[in-house]
Amino acid sequence: MLELKALTKRFPVTGKHRKQTGQTSLTAVDGLSLQVSGGRIYGLLGANGAGKTTTLRMVATMLTPSEGTATVDGCDIITRADEVRRKTGLLFGGDVGLYDRLTAYENIQYFARLNDVPDEVSSARIHELAEQFRFTEHLQKAAGKLSKGTRQKVSFARAIIHDPQLMLFDEPTLGLDVTAKKEAEDFILHCRDKGKTIVLSDHTLSVVERLCDRIGILGKGKLLGEGTIDELTRQHECKSLEEVFFKLAEENAAL
Ligand SMILES: Nc1ncnc2c1ncn2[C@@H]1O[C@H](COP(=O)(O)OP(=O)(O)OP(=O)(O)O)[C@@H](O)[C@H]1O
Ligand SMILES: [Mg+2]
Numbered sequence: 001m002l003e004l005k006a007l008t009k010r011f012p013v014t015g016k017h018r019k020q021t022g023q024t025s026l027t028a029v030d031g032l033s034l035q036v037s038g039g040r041i042y043g044l045l046g047a048n049g050a051g052k053t054t055t056l057r058m059v060a061t062m063l064t065p066s067e068g069t070a071t072v073d074g075c076d077i078i079t080r081a082d083e084v085r086r087k088t089g090l091l092f093g094g095d096v097g098l099y100d101r102l103t104a105y106e107n108i109q110y111f112a113r114l115n116d117v118p119d120e121v122s123s124a125r126i127h128e129l130a131e132q133f134r135f136t137e138h139l140q141k142a143a144g145k146l147s148k149g150t151r152q153k154v155s156f157a158r159a160i161i162h163d164p165q166l167m168l169f170d171e172p173t174l175g176l177d178v179t180a181k182k183e184a185e186d187f188i189l190h191c192r193d194k195g196k197t198i199v200l201s202d203h204t205l206s207v208v209e210r211l212c213d214r215i216g217i218l219g220k221g222k223l224l225g226e227g228t229i230d231e232l233t234r235q236h237e238c239k240s241l242e243e244v245f246f247k248l249a250e251e252n253a254a255l
Contacts, residue, residue: 001035001036001037001038001071001072001073001074001197002035002036002042002059002070002071002072002166002197002199003034003035003070003071004032004033004034004035004055004059004068004070005033005068005069005070005071006031006032006033006067006068006069007029007031007032007033007055007058007059007065007067007068007069007070008027008029008030008031008032008065008066008067008068008221009027009028009029009051009054009055009058009063009065009066009221010025010026010027010028010066011025011026011028012024012025013025013026027220027221028049028051028054028221029051029054029055029058029065029221030051030220030221030222031067031068031222032051032055032068032218032221032222032223033068033223034216034223034226036197036198036199036214037197038165038195038196038197039192039193039195039196039197040192040197040198040213040214041188041189041192041198041199041200041211041212041213042198042199042200042212042213042214042215042216043199043200043201043202043208043211043212043214043215043216044056044199044200044201044215044216044218045201045202045205045208045215045216045217045218045245046201046217046218046219047219047249050218050219050220050221051218051220051221052170052201052218053092053170053201054221055218056090056168056170056199056201057090058070058077059072059077059084059088059166059168059199060084060085060088060090060168061077061081061084061085061088062090064078065077065078072084072087072088072165072166072197073087073165073166075087085115086115086116086162086164087164087165087166088164088165088166088167088168089159089160089162089164089166089167089168090159090168090170091155091156091159091160091167091168091169091170091172092155092170092171093152093169093170093171093172093173093174093175094171094174094175096151096152096154096155097155098143098144098151098154098155098158099143100142100143100144101142101143101144102142102143103139103140103141103142103143104130104135104138104139104140104141104143104146104150104154105126105139105140107143107154107158108122108126108129108154108157108158108161109122109123109126111158111159111161111162112125112126112161112162115161115162116162117161117162122161125161125163126139126157126161127139129156129157129160129161130157132187132190133153133156133157133183133187134153134183135150135153135154135157138150138154148175148176149176149177149179149180152172152175152176152180152184153180153183153184156172156184156187160191164196165196165197166196166197166198166199167188167191167196167197167198167199168198168199169188169198169199169200169201169202170201171201171202171203172184172188172200172202173185173202173204173207181207185207185210185211188200188211189211200212205241205242205245208241209229209241213228214226214227214228215227215228215229215232215241217232217244217245217248217249219248219249219252219253220252222252224248224249224251224252225244225248229241232244236248
């Protein structure tokens with residue numbers, strides 16, 4: 001179970017922008033509160049700069065909140081960051097940050113070691129994940145020589161090699177071809193069925209519609225609307241999630 005409690009992040013504004021606007025800080029995430037239970041996928045939707053990645057990075061303990069906090073299975077992200085890290089897997093889409101000179105296998109094993117997973121445990125799991133994601137034949141190739149889709153699959157495996165309870169996927173299908181996208185989606189659903197707590201951010205509404213149980217629409221760091229697709233469309237008197245998204249974005253822009 002993941003619980004965000006008035007989670008807030010302000011970044012300092014410096015240089016030219018500060019001079020021009022007189023602004024000293026920018027609130028990227030603004031008092032965000034929400035809950036996600038095990039076996040559920042929560043979708044974060046929002047325009048560029050809405051605060052999705054910043055939220056996920058705070059939960060993954062890569063950024064310290066300015067105010068508020070979050071808990072992962074009761075562990076506070078600020079006071080029990082080490083435990084939270086062990087319970088959490090984070091995947092960024094697009095630039096996947098593998099070490100090009102290491103093989104796919106070594107990339108995943110390196111991450112396993114960082115998370116205190118013994119080699120004999122990680123070895124079995126790497127082969128299991130490679131089979132599931134169909135990249136066994138690429139395990140011994142240098143990551144720099146792999147196609148984008150295969151690199152993304154390796155990154156998936158790397159993010160969850162320590163079998164985390166909480167999985168954070170930031171635009172996981174970005175840049176993947178149709179088949180790889182489908183495999184990534186199936187894999188996320190498989191993790192849900194295993195009872196994992198999942199938060200997913202994606203700009204493709206159809207991906208969010210297919211995968212997510214609940215959806216939160218973010219604007220300027222605030223939760224503008226939240227619920228199942230049925231709840232959101234009913235509450236906002238819209239015919240589709242897309243309509244709700246544009247309606248809330250328009251209302252938020254006017255504020
Ligand atoms: N390290 C940083 N320093 C200063 N400002 C930052 C930093 N990281 C993010 N921001 C700002 O915080 C706001 C939220 O950014 P964030 O990356 O969380 O948005 P996002 O919803 O993930 O957007 P996108 O859909 O483009 O990925 C933006 O205005 C961004 O410029
Ligand atoms: Mg982002």
